[in-house]
Amino acid sequence: MKIQYKMDFTKILASELSMDPANWEDQRKLAHEMVDVMLDLHQFISEKPVWKEVPNDVKVSFEESLPQTGGNIRAIFEEFKQNILPYPKGNIHPRFWSWVQGTGSPTAMMADMLASGLNSNVTIGEHSAMYVDNQVINWMKEMMNFPATASGILLSGASMANVTGITIARNAFEDRNIREKGLAQQDKGKLVMYISAETHSCVIKAGEITGIGNDQIRIIPVDKDWRMDIAALQRQYALDIEAGFAPFCLVGNAGTVNTGAIDPLDDQLAFCRKFGLWYHVDGAFGALAKLVPEYSNQLEAIEKADSLAFDLHKWMYLPYEVACLLVKDAEIHRQAFALQPSYLKSHERGLASGPDPITNFGFELSRGFKALKVWMCLKEHGLPKYAAAIRQNIAQTFYFESLLKEHEDIEIVAPATLNIVCYRYNPKNKALSNDDLNALNKEILMDLQTQGVGAPSYTFIDNKYVIRMCNVNHRSRKHDFDALAKESVRIGAENLCKLFLT
Numbered sequence: 001m002k003i004q005y006k007m008d009f010t011k012i013l014a015s016e017l018s019m020d021p022a023n024w025e026d027q028r029k030l031a032h033e034m035v036d037v038m039l040d041l042h043q044f045i046s047e048k049p050v051w052k053e054v055p056n057d058v059k060v061s062f063e064e065s066l067p068q069t070g071g072n073i074r075a076i077f078e079e080f081k082q083n084i085l086p087y088p089k090g091n092i093h094p095r096f097w098s099w100v101q102g103t104g105s106p107t108a109m110m111a112d113m114l115a116s117g118l119n120s121n122v123t124i125g126e127h128s129a130m131y132v133d134n135q136v137i138n139w140m141k142e143m144m145n146f147p148a149t150a151s152g153i154l155l156s157g158a159s160m161a162n163v164t165g166i167t168i169a170r171n172a173f174e175d176r177n178i179r180e181k182g183l184a185q186q187d188k189g190k191l192v193m194y195i196s197a198e199t200h201s202c203v204i205k206a207g208e209i210t211g212i213g214n215d216q217i218r219i220i221p222v223d224k225d226w227r228m229d230i231a232a233l234q235r236q237y238a239l240d241i242e243a244g245f246a247p248f249c250l251v252g253n254a255g256t257v258n259t260g261a262i263d264p265l266d267d268q269l270a271f272c273r274k275f276g277l278w279y280h281v282d283g284a285f286g287a288l289a290k291l292v293p294e295y296s297n298q299l300e301a302i303e304k305a306d307s308l309a310f311d312l313h314k315w316m317y318l319p320y321e322v323a324c325l326l327v328k329d330a331e332i333h334r335q336a337f338a339l340q341p342s343y344l345k346s347h348e349r350g351l352a353s354g355p356d357p358i359t360n361f362g363f364e365l366s367r368g369f370k371a372l373k374v375w376m377c378l379k380e381h382g383l384p385k386y387a388a389a390i391r392q393n394i395a396q397t398f399y400f401e402s403l404l405k406e407h408e409d410i411e412i413v414a415p416a417t418l419n420i421v422c423y424r425y426n427p428k429n430k431a432l433s434n435d436d437l438n439a440l441n442k443e444i445l446m447d448l449q450t451q452g453v454g455a456p457s458y459t460f461i462d463n464k465y466v467i468r469m470c471n472v473n474h475r476s477r478k479h480d481f482d483a484l485a486k487e488s489v490r491i492g493a494e495n496l497c498k499l500f501l502t
């Protein structure tokens, strides 16, 4: 059957439509209002509660079906102001210390608008954004003390940076030529990867996605400070060699998500060098502490890693999303991903000339201009100011811990070593069971958030439900930590009465 492609174009082209605004002046006025609304949000954020639940009628409004008729953009913006703006996650607020979530900044927000306006697809070609992206990678190398010959790529988050790093490690393993032959090579041992019990779940997913498989991801126990137990690693390695497995990669933690623990990086590095493993470091937020004098020694080994993943939307205070992967050997990095189909071949001149296509260094083809916000903010503040802000966050964390220590009913479960403290309300002389304490502290955390005191998060440490304060917040001030400590005790006592003393 012959398929007919037929379209009556004359009629359609007689009235061509446009997606541009019908009235540019109105659009311009509205755009300025939008900027004001967002600058107001940032400037006066501390006057607002850190978090508010989304009301039911607002939730219902998001069940509206797919629009079939166009609406007025001003009315749509009003809807944004009414239903979206008042219920943000809270991480731009000075009292937000949940998970590990950056604060963002007004300059970076505007940079994102500029990037979106240019709408450059930063993957291939001769255009300014390619050079900005390259420059930012060079700055990242300098910042982490990687050699100028190293390579790197900006990605959406540390999850993507970790899976990209592990993919490179896998593809570079021995002479297996995994890109061509795949993982199943009957005559060879299965690939094995080492992580710690405190390693972030995205690294486990990365092991699954790259085909290593959970059965081959060795979860090495941690010591009393939540750092990888190197003796246990060595024992496991010996067992794996004995059993014919092929260990190819060790993932070190520079700042674990639960407690901020930094693995014995020097030992891990020495282990990898001794046995020929790829050393990948997940430094999602902790790698940035390298900029702080008190931490630079402890984190020196990350400079020598084969690959290093870190976020810029956490401790560089940039808005979502942006992270970085650095790779020591640019050629190995390139070999893991480079592929040039006919439609992506570089030309000598014209639009398709320019720097090495970025898609040769990662899985993604289309990429946004996330480099612009990094570029602008680093120029605005200079690196030392970031180092000082990060140092301030660490100092605030130790200050907060010192406040907690003043209260005998507070138990510090994971002391501050970086920017995280985990604690629970554990009233002296009450001898509550662990289950009761878990229930009690969950109530306290929910009250801290719903009463608008502050938004720490939670985790379990040794089966203890703990309140977890993680500080990557450039807006927090001393008095914010005073309030959290004081209110944790007050709300603790209140809930103790409610739950157990009635």
Ligand SMILES: *Cc1c(COP(=O)(O)O)cnc(C)c1O
Pocket: 100, 156, 157, 158, 159, 160, 200, 202, 255, 256, 257, 282, 283, 284, 285, 311, 323
């Ligand atoms: C946040 C985090 C990740 C994941 O990073 P995303 O940017 O959320 O993808 C990985 N590892 C650690 C230690 C983290 O804190």
